[in-house]
Amino acid sequence: MSEQLKKEFTNRIIELQARVSSIHGDFAQGRDADWAEQARERENDEVLNALESEAKVEIQMLSNAITRIDNGSYGICDTCGEDIAVARLKVQPAALKCIQCAD
Structure with a gap:
């Protein structure tokens, strides 16, 4: 059971890391020259920042859960x-x- 949980948690961490990488790719793209489009991009950046933060928190929580599984306290x-x-x-x-x- 604990090995299955570790596998599930690890797979989820991999998914979340891919999401964070994708978000970083979106940030790396340049800004549009159009002011209205730049405003939309800034709004999108706020959403991406929130998604990235949530993903990082979940990665940390799952990593901690794996540690607890390993030390028997999960x-x-x-x-x-x-x-x-x-x-x-x-x-x-x-x-x-x-x-x-x-x-």
Whole structure:
């Protein structure tokens, strides 16, 4: 089970890294000479920045989850030490706390 999770997390990290690379490619493209188009490009940059930030946060969370799998602490609440429900981990694979401690 833990090897399967590590594989899933690693695959997701690879997807996210590809997304970040694609975003960097979009930023590397030059600006249009038209002022109206430049305004649209700036708005697009804001969206791309947000997507990049979200991807980087998820990469870090999944990397941390892999570390917890390796050291045997994955699925154990950081606060109370109880097991985190499987249903919660399915929704939030990088969860650090059980549902009771997360509130």
